Amino acid sequence: MASTPTSAQPPSCALQRTLRKLSSTCLGTGQNRTCQEPLYVLSLDRYMRDPNFAVFFQGSIHASDSLYDTTLTDGDCKIRVSIEPRLNHLIVKNQLRCGSTLTNVEFFVEENLEEGRTDVLVTNLELDQRSDQDAGLRALFGVSVKSLPWWTGVEPSPLPLRARRATYLPLWNDHDFSGEVWRDRPPDDTNERTTSRAPVSLSDVRQRFLSDGSRIRGDIRVRILQKSRLMHYGKAEQNCLCPYKAEMQVADASASVCVVLWNSLCVEWYRRLHPGMVLRLSRFRVRESFGHRTGQNTEPDIEISLNSSHPSAIISIVSPVSPEWRLPDVPHDFCKGTDLQSSPHGNICDVVGLVIFVGRPECILKKEGKMDNFRWIQLEDGTSEQPIMVKLYSTSQPDVHSTIQPMAVFVCTRLQLVKGSSQFYYLTNTQYTQVYCTGTGCPLAMPYKGIRPFRQFLQWLDQTDESHVMNRSVVGGYFIYPPPPASLRIFMEERKAHPGLVSGQELKVLCGKLQYRESQRFCVQCTICAVEYHHQEDGHMSFLSSPSAAPTSPGFPAEPQQRIRSPRVQKRPNPITAGTPRKRLFLPSSDPEEISDSELSLFDSALEFLIGDEKDLDNPGNDEDSDGDSYITAHTSPTCSFGLSQASTETIPRSFCFQRRHVQASATGLQPSTFHKLLPSEELESFSPADFYKGHYTLQLRALSDGVVVNALFLPASLETTHWRPLPYPHTNTWENILSHGGFSPHAPPPSPADLMATKAQLLNQKFVCVLEACPLGRNRLELVLSRAFPLQS
Known part of the structure; x- marks a missing residue:
């Protein structure tokens, strides 16, 4: 919203031509205008609607509580507009995003005479x-988008356009700022000049309030x-x-209490206040604690509220601190890997450790409609061969989270240990978790060096071979933890509180409802009707359809291969044991100037096969196409399936590149909301896949319930996957065992892809309960990873 442009010159850009001044006959009613020329999205900002929603969006019915404003440009000028809520689904699925090219954009333009502005929707x-x-x-290369003039000639308000809200929300969670x-600094120096009152202790404040409900006037001096x-x-x-609101546990020499920062004081002070700081607080309110009010x-007990009004609290940061105050130090309880x-x-x-793996951020939608995101972090501290696993949700430190990278010293406070029925455990957030990490611009604010576990960690770090850790460091890619069990019975017992099996069509509908990077697990009964192997080699892209063209593992038996005839030939041999080698294709490697840190190129080779039905196997010499043949062909056609047929760039784990670590961190992260943070869509591919990544399988699954075909990726775990180890149970590396364990046996050399493809007949007529990990990656890409496939006994 902004005032109407006053230039009398003929409009020279697409936005000016489209949104020219309304005719006097349409004032108060608005007009629809369409811009057929391309427009580009410079920013997307989310906020919560308010009770005036129906005034701004008359007749609009939408379940979402979120509204979005966007800045558009044609390359000559820019405009700040709101987006009709029924288009929200394009944003939450990351189809409409920063950097998108739009055509045939329809605007509703209305002159607001009372406010003296033009409203554009x-x-x-x-x-x-x-x-x-x-x-x-x-299109905008070389254009300074910040310097582009506004369509109205006046910079619009930084506040949300269609609701009375003071701030925008992050695009992908509700906990960051x-x-x-x-502000990352105090609002002004008024508080520093305020005359201090007589100090009072927390114990006196608590005793007075609990005895007669009154409060003592004075200042409290506390440490966060x-x-x-x-x-x-x-x-x-x-x-x-x-x-x-934000809570802080504070203490003085007499007691400790909870202090609650409310509303606009959060905007002014939250980024500035950190554990360890000493504050002088006055004009606060005292009330019964939340835990006692709710019966927890x-x-x-009491809690202290700091409000922007009635009364207006005064906050001062005190430095230096008088030792006479005898304020307690920040408590620590460091656990080593062996202690966990x-x-x-x-x-x-x-915990404190050296980061060796940083997972990609993923989103979660909570029952109350709030959004959050998390990523997996792996640490080493030199005390255990088992890495410390941290499932890190937002801690309202977005600048720190977005730049966490391997080879950094990582300190995380107030984590909670999660141990289930399995031997796998991990740490995750509590309400008071805070992250301190080198390389993120946040200096360690605590005197950690005097703490014994921290000193021991630094001694180990000093003796660590940096190049060895660097070679094992991994960024991004598909990752789940804890790994599902290898037993169907145990798996179903652990999922008692979750929905059961779904049909193929239900899976398709449920996946269609997922938002960008929202991960969820589904179970489907399936048969396997096709398998491909996508293989990485040095130097060239090759396409192979016969496993005999790839090296085999010594001592691993291979089945004889037969040729598959052209689909136009009616006579069909048994497709289970068929394979036709194709010519090797060579594609030019990437420009070394463009990818300075990568010596390897990604390329695929496909080893394909089709599994027919029982009728095909019983009659291998049948020359005529039967109804059963047509049915199988229809249901295994790629046009009838959903899910990625090859791993996306976000699925493949990447080797850590120290020289380009900041670019790699941004490329692995979530879609940004502003144009200046935008990277080319293929930037992630410029980073080499992890050394252990040799390729992946694609399994085409057919749901038993309705015949819907699903493309699922399978990335088997092995001892070579440094950040993702197989289950510690020995097994024979047959297809059944590999699929039910999610990887190869840790007690035997893994079979080569050619050997596995040679034993594909093991999958014939098998029925499986398939565990699929779904995650939409944006741009209409649905990642479905097969984490387990449990064979069903006849």
Whole structure:
């Protein structure tokens, strides 16, 4: 929203020509305008709607509580507009994103005479499917988008356009802060100049309130011991400009209490306050603690509220600190890797380690509609061969999370140990988890060096072979933890609280409802009707259809190969044991100037086979196409299936590149909301796959319930996968065992892909319960990874 452009000159750009001044006969009613020329998305910003939603979007019915504003440009000027809520699905699936090229954009333009502005709403649009993903980057190459003039000639308000909210929300979670309004320094020096009152102790404040409900006037001088992540409590039916709160555990020499930072004080102070700081607080409110009000704690206690008004709290950061105050130090409870093995479930601890694996961020949609994201972190501390696993959710430190990388010293406080029925365990967030990591611009604020576990870690780090750790470091790629069990019975017992088996069509519908990077697990009864192997070799891209063209493992028996005739020939031999070698194709390698850190190129080779039905096998010499043959062909056709037929760039784990670590961190992360953070869509491919990655399998599954065909990727775990080890159970490396264990036996050399393809007859007429890990990667790409396939006994 902004004032109407006043230039009398003929419009020279597409936006000016489309959104020229409304005629006087249409004032107050609005007009629809269509821009057929390409427009480019410079930013996308999310916020929560308010009770005035129906005023701005008359007749619009949408389940989402989120609204979106966007900045569009034609290359000559730019405009800030709102997006019709019925187009939200394009954003949450990452189809409409920063950098998108739009055509036939329909605007609803209305003059607001009372406010003296022009309201512009995007009511419809088309995503340009003819151009590639980087068309916007190329079109605006060399253009300073920050310097482009606004269509109105006046910079619009930084606040949301269609709701009374003071801040925008992050695109992909509800716990981080977003925008320049969140200050990383005190709002002004007013508080520092405020005359201090007589100090009072926390014990006196607590005793006075619990005895007669009154409070003592004065200042409290406290140290921050713990700091929670931000909590956005806004609701669509509530009018609250800044619905945020954050909690801090503080203490003085007499007691400790919970301090709650409310609303706009979060915007002004949250980024500035850290554990270890000493504060002087005055004009605060005292109330009964939340735990006692809700019955969680039987002992009565208090909490201190800091508000922006009624009364307006005064916060001061104190430095230096007088030793006479006798303020307690920040408590620590560091656990080593060996300590975690014997610690009980639910134990709260701190950890320090060297990062060796950083997973890709994934999203989760909670029951209350709040969004969060997480990523897996693996640490080594020199005390155990088992790495420390951390499932790290948002801690309201977006600048730190987005730049966590291997070879960094990682300190994480207030983590909770999760131990299930299996031998696998990991650490995850509590409300007060905070992350400190070298290389992220956040200096370690705590005096950790005096703590014994930290000193021992530094001694181990000093003796560590840096090149050895570098070669084992991995970034991104598909990853799950804990791994599912190898027993169908145990797996189903662990999933009692989750939905059971779904049909193929239900799987397709449920996957269609998932948002960008929202991972979820499904179970389907299937048969395997086709398998491909996509193989990486040095130097060239090759396409092979016969396993005999690849090296075999010594001592591993191979089945005889037969040729598959052309599909136009009616006579069909047994397709289970058929294979036709194709000519090897060579593609030029990447430009070494473009990929300075990569000496390997990705390329695929496919080893394909089809499994016919029982009728085909009983009559191998049948010269006529039967109804059964046509049915199988229809249901194994790629046009009838869904899911990626090859691994996407986000699926493949990458070797860590120290020289380009910041670019690699950005390329592995979530889709950015601003144009200046945008990278080319293929930037991730410029980083070499991890050394252990040799290829992957694609299995075409046919649901037993309705015949729907699903493409599922299979990445078997082996001892070579440094960040993802196989289950520690020995087994014979048959197809059944490999699929049910999710990988190869750790007690025997893994079979080569050619050997596995040679034993493909093992899959004939087998029925499986397939465990699929679904994750939409954006741009209409659905990643389905087969984590387990349990054979069903007849």
